[in-house]
Amino acid sequence: MIAIIDYGAGNLFSVKNALEYLGLPYLITNDLKDIQRADGYILPGVGAFPFAMKQLAATGLVEEIKEQVKKKPLLGICLGMQMLFEESSEFEVCKGLGLIPGKVDMLKAEGLKIPHMGWNELNIHNSSDPLLHGVTEGDCVYFVHSYMAYTMPEYLSASCCYGGCVTALVKNGNVFGAQFHPEKSGEVGLQILKNFGGLTK
Template identity: 50%
Template sequence: MKQIVIIDYGLGNLRSVSRGLEHAGASAAVSSDPGEIAAADALVLPGVGGFRDGMEMLGPLEATVREQAGKVPVLGICLGMQMLMESSEEGGLRPGLGLVPGAVRHFPRVPGMKVPHMGWNTLTVPADEPLYDGVPDGSYVYFVHSYYASAPAEHTLTTTEYICEFASSVKNGRVYGVQFHPEKSGATGLRILKNFIELA
């Protein structure tokens, strides 16, 4: 059984992500130990909250995450995806991990449109992407976010429309990020997690 390590840096929905991975067929461990992280078959970087807090709290593990990102599959979820990008506007322009090209921006203010973007929305699913194997175009997943990723087309896996079109998932080599919460997205989310496990 593949050993997936969920990186515990103090900000994340660790229990629900762990349950989701276990339902999808993985052995999931939650750890802040660099040795355990380095020994994993794949890594998940979860996150709930602000970008600045996330980067500061990840600090001691940042070098380990960067090093492993070239060796094993990595999946960033929600804030975890945003931290994979080069920079974020949240709390003033701040650098991210830089593992995926692109920047994180605040949704434009549009009368009648609420921020955060919260609830179910659709994905434009690419035809030949292993992470989305068996996931039909237009599938619904669950979002909660006030900032969105803008990434080059070659690093954008799926897009979603809310106020503007944004990258709802990204990829660079073996590094993946999803803005939505697969662990809260029913059968579609479990299929995406299962596909990620199979990449390990």
């Protein structure tokens, strides 16, 4: 069972619909016992980093999530992916979960519109990332964001080009993050979610 973590700031229902379509068992929850018995986790997110971190902290689940992902997979999506990093400068400097080294800052795309919104091709950096099974160089996924994660190459599984190299998919042990929305990215996104589901079995 995949726990979709409900902290009052996530885009839960499009993720729910995608998991239902794939036949992956899930539960939308912020209950400690549910978190402890889940086989994997999805951390969705829309909005601003400081508000989302405050909302997640208010659930009292932060330390439990950090403990569980030592042995179970977690996928952060969009803002949920950014929350996996050490800190963000959005509106104010704010600490993240610290599960992946790096920081979140304004997307630098000189001459291009921000937010970055629309379909972009993936450039694959780490083909051994299990979420990329069945995904090929140049496959397109859907982005909506104004901030991005800046991290080291060893954590970068895929990027896209939008006025420069934009972090698209990251991995650190059991922790995965997608800046794009796999649940809104057609067959490619569904394949990525299916791959994540396979890690929970």
